[in-house]
Amino acid sequence: MPIIDIRCHRVSAPLHTPFVTALRRTSTVDSLIVEVIDDECHHGWGEAPQVWRVTGESMASAEECVRHPLTDVIKNQDPDDLNRLLDQLARAVEANHGAKAAVDEALHDLAAQRAGRSLPRFLGGTTHRVHTDVTLSAGTPDELAEAASQRVKEGFDTLKVKVGTDAATDVERVKAVRQAAGKEAKLRLDANQGWTPREAVRTITKLEDQIIELVEQPVQAWDLEGLKWVSDRVDTPILADEAVYGVRDLVELIQRRAADLVNVKLAKCGGIAQARTMLALAEQCGVGTTIGSMMEGPIGVGAAASLAAAQGTTLACDLDAAWWLTKSPITGGMHYKGANIVLPDTPGLGVGNLTLSDPA
Known part of the structure; x- marks a missing residue:
């Protein structure tokens, strides 16, 4: 039951109140949503937020990282072999922490679904x-x-x-x-x-x-x-x-x-x-x-x-x-x-x- 597809979605969602800090002001949440799909149609979800002033990552850079080096190490792999996949994910590329987090979250979500348990459990x-x-x-x-x-x-x-x-x-x-x-x-x-x-x-x-x-x-x-x-x-x-x-x-x-x-x-x-x-x-x-x-x-x-x-x-x-x-x-x-x-x-x-x- 391998991972057959990895999809990316750019999302910009409005806030009810502007979020203001010493670093920035924003009125939206801007994220790359990553969707990892196995051949039984389980969909695992993860998120890479765009936060220029902290991580330096954008939706575009996270997407490029997910579509190539990170997809290369997880596609066609067994999602139940989670520890090995996470180890390969960590070593696939330097930095790009948000992109890695999105794929890591999606893999955990997928594995939990396949096990029939909530992610906390x-x-x-x-x-x-x-x-x-x-x-x-x-x-x-x-x-x-x-x-x-x-x-x-x-x-x-x-x-x-x-x-x-x-x-x-x-x-x-x-x-x-x-x-x-x-x-x-x-x-x-x-x-x-x-x-x-x-x-x-x-x-x-x-x-x-x-x-x-x-x-x-x-x-x-x-x-x-x-x-x-x-x-x-x-x-x-x-x-x-x-x-x-x-x-x-x-x-x-x-x-x-x-x-x-x-x-x-x-x-x-x-x-x-x-x-x-x-x-x-x-x-x-x-x-x-x-x-x-x-x-x-x-x-x-x-x-x-x-x-x-x-x-x-x-x-x-x-x-x-x-x-x-x-x-x-x-x-x-x-x-x-x-x-x-x-x-x-x-x-x-x-x-x-x-x-x-x-x-x-």
């Missing part, structure tokens, strides 16, 4: 619910306060505040969010590399009386020394995101003791297989974990949430990306219920069909 879990934070886009203090109040009313208890656009006024913005959200809400800050190390220490120190759960990627991704400098000088836990793509980056982070926590994302590391290794390594070395996503739709988020359901993390996950969509680009699959992602207890990811596709 296929990965060794039993639950189909995953708790997530929700992001507050960068904005004025009044805009952030209004958004925080609304999100709490909708059932979210962990708010991720985008800062880093202006260190001089970030303190005012965070205080406005804390006042609007109340004392019970957990606040996370994400600077998306927007501060210098000195700005980070000054800003975080001024905010430690606001009870901040963590600060994510305060400095430039390449500056591990700066990240460690910040971590050593503040009491608030520091979470590495853009600084850590895969296993090698995580090893260096651990060796330098540069951060307390790591955000593992499938589109950064290359898929579920690599992410599982990273989560296990972090646990063994005392580094806290969360599983996050880029601006992805329900396929990519569903795959990440399935891993979180199976393997667990030390923090609530960072998987609200598909919540921002005005309409799901698929039938079936995951959905949100308040601050929880609900995964279907049906084979694989439970995706029925792609509804907003532009077949490439």
Whole structure:
């Protein structure tokens, strides 16, 4: 029962609210959806998000990678020989982590369908619910306060505040969010590399009386020394995101003791297989974990949430990306219920069909 076809679909789906960070502003989720089909008409699904300012990949580059080097190693192969396929996938091409993640997710989805198990159960879990934070886009203090109040009313208890656009006024913005959200809400800050190390220490120190759960990627991704400098000088836990793509980056982070926590994302590391290794390594070395996503739709988020359901993390996950969509680009699959992602207890990811596709 070999893999007989690999198809690519470009999807652009609108957001109900612009997503604004220190790195970029977007009003759409733009992704390459990969469909892997076996000769019994099982369809496995995966997603490669287009995030120029983080991964540097586009839908066009991901498609080219999938259509040639990645297709070459999986077409006509046995999808039940999953470990061998994933190993070949990892070695087929350098970088191109989003493209690899999409194929990795599709292969996992296909294998789970063939086994008749949901993806969380296929990965060794039993639950189909995953708790997530929700992001507050960068904005004025009044805009952030209004958004925080609304999100709490909708059932979210962990708010991720985008800062880093202006260190001089970030303190005012965070205080406005804390006042609007109340004392019970957990606040996370994400600077998306927007501060210098000195700005980070000054800003975080001024905010430690606001009870901040963590600060994510305060400095430039390449500056591990700066990240460690910040971590050593503040009491608030520091979470590495853009600084850590895969296993090698995580090893260096651990060796330098540069951060307390790591955000593992499938589109950064290359898929579920690599992410599982990273989560296990972090646990063994005392580094806290969360599983996050880029601006992805329900396929990519569903795959990440399935891993979180199976393997667990030390923090609530960072998987609200598909919540921002005005309409799901698929039938079936995951959905949100308040601050929880609900995964279907049906084979694989439970995706029925792609509804907003532009077949490439």
